[in-house]
Amino acid sequence: MRPALLFSVFVVASCGLAYELIAAALSSYVLGDSITQFSTVIGTYLFAMGIGSWLSKFIDKGLTARFVQIELMVGVVGGFSAVILFMVFAHFTEPFRLVLYGLVFTTGVLVGLEIPLIMRILKNEVEFKDLVAQVLSFDYLGALAVSILFPVVLAPHIGLMRTSLLFGLMNVAVALWAMRLFRATIGGGRWLLAQGAIAFVLLLAGFGFADKLTILAEEGIYADQILYAESTPYQRIVLTRWRDDIRLFLNGNLQFATRDEYRYHEALVHPALATLPGARRVLILGGGDGLAAREVLKYPNIESITLVDLDARMTTLFRTNHLLSAMNKGSLSSPKLHVVNSDALIWLERNPEPFDLAIVDFPDPSNYSLGKLYSSAFYRLLEKHLSDQGVMVIQSTSPFYARRSFWCIVNTLEDAGLKTAPYHAYVPSFGEWGYVIASRRDYVLPAKIPVPVRYVTPETMKTMFDFPADMSRIPAEVNRLNNQVLVRYFEEDWRRVMK
Amino acid sequence: MDRRHFLASLSSPLLASCDFERGKPVLEGKLLGPDMALGHKLRDNKFAAATQTQRLPIAIIGGGIGGLSAAWRLLKRGITDFKIFELEAEPGGNSRSGASGTIAHPWGAHYLPFPTVESVNVRAILADLGVLLGDPSAIAPRYDERYVVGVPQERLYVDGLWQESVLPKIGASKRDFEQYKRFDELVERYRRLRGADGAKAFALPSALSSKQADIRALDGQTLRDFLLSQGLDSPRLHWYADYGCRDDYGAHAHHISAWAGLHYHASRDALATDADARSVLTWPQGNGWLVQQLSAWIKQRAPDAFAPQSPCVRLETAASYADIDIYNAPQDRLTRYRADQVIWAAPAQVLAHVWANSPAGLREAATQMEVSPWLVANLTLDSLPIDAGPVGLSWDNVLYDSPALGYVVATHQNIAIGPGPTVLTYYWPIDNEPVPAARKRLYDTDWKVWADAIIAELSRPHPGLREQLQHIDIWRWPHAMARPVPGFLTAPIRGLLAGLTRPLSFAHADLTGFSLFEEATYAGVRAADFAK
Numbered sequence A: 001m002r003p004a005l006l007f008s009v010f011v012v013a014s015c016g017l018a019y020e021l022i023a024a025a026l027s028s029y030v031l032g033d034s035i036t037q038f039s040t041v042i043g044t045y046l047f048a049m050g051i052g053s054w055l056s057k058f059i060d061k062g063l064t065a066r067f068v069q070i071e072l073m074v075g076v077v078g079g080f081s082a083v084i085l086f087m088v089f090a091h092f093t094e095p096f097r098l099v100l101y102g103l104v105f106t107t108g109v110l111v112g113l114e115i116p117l118i119m120r121i122l123k124n125e126v127e128f129k130d131l132v133a134q135v136l137s138f139d140y141l142g143a144l145a146v147s148i149l150f151p152v153v154l155a156p157h158i159g160l161m162r163t164s165l166l167f168g169l170m171n172v173a174v175a176l177w178a179m180r181l182f183r184a185t186i187g188g189g190r191w192l193l194a195q196g197a198i199a200f201v202l203l204l205a206g207f208g209f210a211d212k213l214t215i216l217a218e219e220g221i222y223a224d225q226i227l228y229a230e231s232t233p234y235q236r237i238v239l240t241r242w243r244d245d246i247r248l249f250l251n252g253n254l255q256f257a258t259r260d261e262y263r264y265h266e267a268l269v270h271p272a273l274a275t276l277p278g279a280r281r282v283l284i285l286g287g288g289d290g291l292a293a294r295e296v297l298k299y300p301n302i303e304s305i306t307l308v309d310l311d312a313r314m315t316t317l318f319r320t321n322h323l324l325s326a327m328n329k330g331s332l333s334s335p336k337l338h339v340v341n342s343d344a345l346i347w348l349e350r351n352p353e354p355f356d357l358a359i360v361d362f363p364d365p366s367n368y369s370l371g372k373l374y375s376s377a378f379y380r381l382l383e384k385h386l387s388d389q390g391v392m393v394i395q396s397t398s399p400f401y402a403r404r405s406f407w408c409i410v411n412t413l414e415d416a417g418l419k420t421a422p423y424h425a426y427v428p429s430f431g432e433w434g435y436v437i438a439s440r441r442d443y444v445l446p447a448k449i450p451v452p453v454r455y456v457t458p459e460t461m462k463t464m465f466d467f468p469a470d471m472s473r474i475p476a477e478v479n480r481l482n483n484q485v486l487v488r489y490f491e492e493d494w495r496r497v498m499k
Numbered sequence B: 001m002d003r004r005h006f007l008a009s010l011s012s013p014l015l016a017s018c019d020f021e022r023g024k025p026v027l028e029g030k031l032l033g034p035d036m037a038l039g040h041k042l043r044d045n046k047f048a049a050a051t052q053t054q055r056l057p058i059a060i061i062g063g064g065i066g067g068l069s070a071a072w073r074l075l076k077r078g079i080t081d082f083k084i085f086e087l088e089a090e091p092g093g094n095s096r097s098g099a100s101g102t103i104a105h106p107w108g109a110h111y112l113p114f115p116t117v118e119s120v121n122v123r124a125i126l127a128d129l130g131v132l133l134g135d136p137s138a139i140a141p142r143y144d145e146r147y148v149v150g151v152p153q154e155r156l157y158v159d160g161l162w163q164e165s166v167l168p169k170i171g172a173s174k175r176d177f178e179q180y181k182r183f184d185e186l187v188e189r190y191r192r193l194r195g196a197d198g199a200k201a202f203a204l205p206s207a208l209s210s211k212q213a214d215i216r217a218l219d220g221q222t223l224r225d226f227l228l229s230q231g232l233d234s235p236r237l238h239w240y241a242d243y244g245c246r247d248d249y250g251a252h253a254h255h256i257s258a259w260a261g262l263h264y265h266a267s268r269d270a271l272a273t274d275a276d277a278r279s280v281l282t283w284p285q286g287n288g289w290l291v292q293q294l295s296a297w298i299k300q301r302a303p304d305a306f307a308p309q310s311p312c313v314r315l316e317t318a319a320s321y322a323d324i325d326i327y328n329a330p331q332d333r334l335t336r337y338r339a340d341q342v343i344w345a346a347p348a349q350v351l352a353h354v355w356a357n358s359p360a361g362l363r364e365a366a367t368q369m370e371v372s373p374w375l376v377a378n379l380t381l382d383s384l385p386i387d388a389g390p391v392g393l394s395w396d397n398v399l400y401d402s403p404a405l406g407y408v409v410a411t412h413q414n415i416a417i418g419p420g421p422t423v424l425t426y427y428w429p430i431d432n433e434p435v436p437a438a439r440k441r442l443y444d445t446d447w448k449v450w451a452d453a454i455i456a457e458l459s460r461p462h463p464g465l466r467e468q469l470q471h472i473d474i475w476r477w478p479h480a481m482a483r484p485v486p487g488f489l490t491a492p493i494r495g496l497l498a499g500l501t502r503p504l505s506f507a508h509a510d511l512t513g514f515s516l517f518e519e520a521t522y523a524g525v526r527a528a529d530f531a532k
């Protein structure tokens, strides 16, 4: 009996430390500043354990049964702690800290009760000095085991949610085992067993459904119902719906909302294409949703569209899913359109074809790899793919929120030897959004848009090409591969907005 | 991105990944190096007599940067009747490159600092290859952006953390910083210093440096002793000095001449338009790109110039011609050429070995040269290496306190969006034991032993490296580069090589005693100009 109980001390101690580490790690991820998070979580936890130890003196009767119940409670509360914290964080911002410290405190009190109880259960069997020595050394050994396993195996390979559920299961297992060991003396047998079974099943279910729980947590993050979520080798695609509005998120960043995407895509395509009555061949880089292609296909003079998008899952999804292909009017199935799933740059380097219009719809320059696609070297290469009369148009982030970034892109295009016509459009989901038309000639506004549109007209275009004082040109460096200033600008600009 | 979105991107791997370690496939790779069998055959010099003799106006022996530069120079002068005899199947020598799948990577030299105003020919070559745009003699020329190293350029792993730049800042004391500053001032002084002869104290190419005695006297001591004599004893500064010497010469500062050690820092004063002066030129395959482009440039103008797998195994000079025996390895046949001019662009020790009637003292002078052994490994990973902290993966990733230097990321210069496999080129000068022992170890050690050592070392900053690793190919360079030890400027070999004119001139970087692209080009062009 004694070795068994000592082993349970080991398990109980590891569980205790695991919950503490999970709470600290999670709050570091979520709130940042890991030093503060670790130190306040550990502090609260140790303090709560102290309270638990003190409270243990009020437990007089049925020691073993109480021990079993406490184990079950630790198992459930600790086991679900990561799940609870994620859900709370995803669905409500404010009470996160309250719930965090509440959970840490509760687990701490319960864990604090465990060791004194075990010692009292064992006190009649072992001499006091051995008791203290053995119980405490197993206690600390358990802590050591977890402190090593947690950063090396558990957190990186199993994930926080599963780790906490796993330790919950271990606590419950100790409880069930204790029930068996003490079945002769323990009171309330059946009811206790039922409690144990319930706790075990709950945790096991949580473990099995961890993936579903992830989505549940994400739904909170995305506020709306999730229609579709998939991790491709390149990105996490999430589609949400609220009433009629479908939104696409790539890696958590909003790409479009059906409510107003027509504004974004009309503004991307028509100011350039309406000036090119002789255009036959169009290149679209990025834009795997097929929405820019939908606008291009409105022009009967267009004979072919080459759409280069890295992610085959994106283009397949938007071609085959009826909801999404309704949105892009089946553009991705058009016989005129040819999808290439490749890295835009590699493709450009290998294909000499010229195009009358190149539409560049890349994600914003939020990191160095994306920043390269906004460099003068990239625009020089793209320029070589323009036909004599050819034009390119670049989605260029917001001239209002990221003013310096926007003008940096304009400067970079000019450095690559192109004449630019910067403009902007108001897209409610995004705010003021910016684009740049660039070519070897001066841009002249079209007299009319020859195809049906809802937003871009010659009248609105006059204001689109006008930059009010709060978005007007400001000095910015040229974005080169060897300085990547745009990534820095972009980060600084948006950080200011987020504050 | 706000915190919620941050979590959104984070929560999936964090919550849902359940990737327990599975049985990993056994790691594989190749152990490469110079052709040993051919090398032994050359050393023993057991060849059947030549069956025929042919006339040839100009023979270039060796297709490294020296030999290619000589060919470039001849073509610029309108001379096309030359042949380049190269031992290996591919040209390039120490600047050769390879590929792992579709990813090109270096096997040796991997970068070129912006060439100085004095490196006239390097600049002209770069202009011919479209790297330098506009006027090659401009103070600050413009270079094609694709070939200037992209940011972030370099970082250092020190005390368990990555920092920006190679000068160790993490853990450095106030005293260390003071010494950095003094060292910087010292280098800056030397950078501006000119001798009484009007030449720069430290010019690149080095042959154009001042001959003033007190400056050249720096060659009398090691860089380490020189720093100590200046009161510079910070261990971190000494690590930095060691790093520079090991990077360029393959040996620690206590082996390297103070003149050469200072040359590394003080000679590079070139500027460029729209790029930081400390940037460098680089390509996915390192200087192998220059080799490929320069070879193509030569082939276009002299289609039959290249003779691969054709080492020169014997040389005999006369007053107005030289006879060279070229061994055609695939056909196992020897051909004798009688050339009006031989431009020797292979190492000096090879010359000393094959030159039948070499002048007195050449053999001995050549054996006195110290030559550093190197090891270069290319690690193919299924994705970019992962590490913690705010300093992102850079082009050059240096390790403090490591037997090796660190690694360069071969895909850094690519403009690609998607994640994908990459190659890390790991540089390791084998210099913490005497050269013969190091060279023996290089020959005798198994692939597995090297691979394990490399993985262990790189797992320090990248604990998950092994999981990402697909294979490791290792190249041994037993005789990689001349080591400029104290006294190298005045060593007898210098005078003997520089004294060669006609019908044999010397075009290898050994001419000036240290191995750099600029030095090889200088030697190559100089040697080519002796040809009529």
Ligand SMILES: Cc1cc2nc3c(=O)[nH]c(=O)nc-3n(C[C@H](O)[C@H](O)[C@H](O)COP(=O)(O)OP(=O)(O)OC[C@H]3O[C@@H](n4cnc5c(N)ncnc54)[C@H](O)[C@@H]3O)c2cc1C
Pocket: B061, B062, B063, B064, B065, B066, B067, B085, B086, B087, B088, B091, B092, B093, B094, B095, B107, B108, B109, B110, B111, B112, B310, B311, B312, B313, B345, B346, B347, B350, B374, B376, B477, B480, B481, B507, B508, B509, B510, B515, B516, B517, B518, B520
């Ligand atoms: C690991 C490593 C990294 C380096 N990194 C850099 C760097 O980043 N930047 C830099 O500027 N320099 C670097 N260097 C120095 C590099 O050596 C020089 O840049 C340059 O390549 C030297 O050219 P070379 O023509 O003088 O000599 P080698 O490259 O030695 O060329 C000699 C050629 O002669 C051939 N040869 C030998 N014997 C015979 C024979 N008997 N007959 C015919 N041919 C023969 C060889 O196969 C070889 O091709 C590095 C060197 C090494 C080893």
